[in-house]
Structures are given as C-alpha cells and as structure tokens.
Amino acid sequence: MVGLGPADVPPSAAVKFVGAGAAACIADLFTFPLDTAKVRLQIQGEAKASAAAKGSAVKYRGVFGTITTMVRTEGPRSLYSGLVAGLQRQMSFASVRIGLYDSVKQFYTKGSDHVGIGSRLLAGCTTGAMAVAFAQPTDVVKVRFQAQARSSGHARRYCSTIDAYKTIAKEEGIRGLWKGTAPNIARNAIVNCTELVTYDFIKDMLLQSTPLTAMSSIVLLP
Numbered sequence: 647m648v649g650l651g652p653a654d655v656p657p658s659a660a661v662k663f664v665g666a667g668a669a670a671c672i673a674d675l676f677t678f679p680l681d682t683a684k685v686r687l688q689i690q691g692e693a694k695a696s697a698a699a700k701g702s703a704v705k706y707r708g709v710f711g712t713i714t715t716m717v718r719t720e721g722p723r724s725l726y727s728g729l730v731a732g733l734q735r736q737m738s739f740a741s742v743r744i745g746l747y748d749s750v751k752q753f754y755t756k757g758s759d760h761v762g763i764g765s766r767l768l769a770g771c772t773t774g775a776m777a778v779a780f781a782q783p784t785d786v787v788k789v790r791f792q793a794q795a796r797s798s799g800h801a802r803r804y805c806s807t808i809d810a811y812k813t814i815a816k817e818e819g820i821r822g823l824w825k826g827t828a829p830n831i832a833r834n835a836i837v838n839c840t841e842l843v844t845y846d847f848i849k850d851m852l853l854q855s856t857p858l859t860a861m862s863s864i865v866l867l868p
Contacts, residue, residue: 659748659749662744662745662746662748663741663742663745663746664745665745666740666743666745667736667737667745668737670739670740670744671736671737674732674733674736675729675733678725678726678729678732679713679725679726680713681732681792682716682725682726682727682728682792683706683710683712683713683716683725684709685789685792685793686716686792687706687709687712689793690705690706713725728787728788728790728791728792728807730807731784731787731788731791731807731810732784732788734788734807735781735784735785735788738777738784739777739778739780739781739784739785740777741777742773742776742777742780742781743774743776743834743838743842744773746773746776747769747773747838747842750769750772751765751766751769751846753769754768754769763843766839766846767839769842770835770838770839770841771835771838771839773838773842774831774836774837774838774839775831775835777834777838778827778830778834779827782824782825782830783811783823783824785826785830786814786822786824786825786826787804787810787811787814787823790803790804790810791807791810811823
C-alpha cells in the first residue's frame with residue numbers, strides 16, 4: 647500500500663517554531679562577537695563629543711579593530727557579554743518570525759494552494775511585527791549588556807540577565823523593556839518580507855523547475 651513516507655510528512659507548526667529558534671541560537675553563537683562590535687560602534691557617537699572635548703582619541707575603528715580593542719582592554723569574554731539575553735532573544739524572536747510564517751501565510755490564504763505575493767508580504771509583516779512585540783525586552787537587555795564596558799575603569803550597571811530585567815523595570819518602568827519597539831517593528835517587518843518572501847519564491851521556483859517535486863513523490867515498494 648502506498649502511503650506517505652517520513653520525509654513526505656510536512657513538519658508541524660511546533661516543529662517549525664522550535665527548529666527556527668534553535669537554528670537562530672546556533673547562528674548567534676558564531677556571530678555574537680560581530681553583533682557586539684556593531685553595537686559598540688553604534689553607541690560610540692554618543693560619547694564622541696565629550697571624548698573630543700577631553701582630547702581623547704576615538705576608541706573603536708572598524709569591526710575587527712573594535713573586536714581587537716575589546717579583547718585587549720576587556721578580555722575575550724567581553725565579546726560575548728549579553729549572550730544569554732541574545733539566545734533568549736533568538737529563541738523567542740526567530741521562533742515567531744520564521745517558525746510561524748507558513749502558518750500565518752496559510753491563515754491569510756485560508757489553506758489555498760495558490761499563494762500570491764500579497765499574502766506572502768502580509769504574512770512576513772505580521773510575523774515580523776509579532777516577533778518584535780514579543781521579544782523586544784530580550785533585545786533591550788542584550789543591547790544594554792553589549793554596550794556596557796567590562797574594564798575596571800567602568801562600573802557595570804547590570805550583573806546578570808535577570809538583574810538587567812529587574813533593574814530596567816524598576817528604574818524605567820515596564821515600558822522601559824519595550825523601548826524602541828516602533829522602529830524595530832518597522833525595521834523587522836521590512837527585513838522579514840525581504841528575507842522570507844524572497845526565500846519562499848526561490849524555493850517554489852526550484853521545486854517547479856527541477857525534478858525535486860517528482861523525486862519526492864516516489865515511494866519505493868518492497
């Protein structure tokens with residue numbers, strides 16, 4: 647009797663949800679130092695005026711120059727400052743942004759096999775906005791950790807991830823954990839549409855123009 651083999655059974659929404667978050671966490675482990683360097687370069691402009699007034703030179707120059715400076719002045723561990731919050735962010739953010747994309751797309755198309763560009767774009771915007779609204783506190787804490795220096799000349803404001811959540815909520819209110827939500831939603835809605843919709847189209851084109859679809863339907867009988 648011909649039936650669906652294990653490879654022919656589509657993954658459930660839960661599998662996609664967890665798989666997307668786990669994959670994003672693995673990627674974050676490798677790219678976190680680059681993200682930390684990016685944050686340091688972004689916030690350097692805030693202190694540029696005061697540094698110029700004191701006659702101090704610019705501390706960070708370029709991505710790899712920033713990484714080298716941080717390792718020399720703060721130690722290698724500084725490159726992974728905020729990693730726990732970063733993994734929390736990826737597990738919650740990517741799970742919603744990527745893992746729920748197909749489910750939301752099917753919701754908008756009401757299960758139809760024909761999916762237009764409008765439905766794909768709408769699904770990308772929706773999951774991108776949902777992910778930011780859900781995971782913004784983890785993003786705020788991650789960036790705060792990446793921004794604070796570990797050198798002895800600077801007092802560390804946050805001792806741990808939990809302490810950062812508590813301190814921000816206590817000093818800035820619960821709304822402080824959702825600072826920057828609006829621009830982040832706008833940014834990630836665009837990114838999500840660009841990434842996932844492009845991936846979706848390329849995947850469909852490959853399946854239609856290659857024998858992958860025909861091969862996947864072949865079931866070997868004993």
